Amino acid sequence: MLCAEKLQRVMMSTVLLLAYFLMSIGSVYGSILILFTIIMILVWAITDFCPSIWLFTKFFGHCKNYH
8 A cells, every 4th residue: 555655765766766877877967866865855854844745645645553
């Protein structure tokens, strides 16, 4: 089942994989994508607000803890 937090992690890994690919072929866009990802993670760490989780929660809901 897809939920906001899991979907955000899959999206972040896909973005990092794309950035890695772009950097491996010598494109400057890979570095820009890495920088964007770092900035978004810093915003998330400092403000405890992640825009992608906020948006995904509206469509898919939060992940449920079964502990």
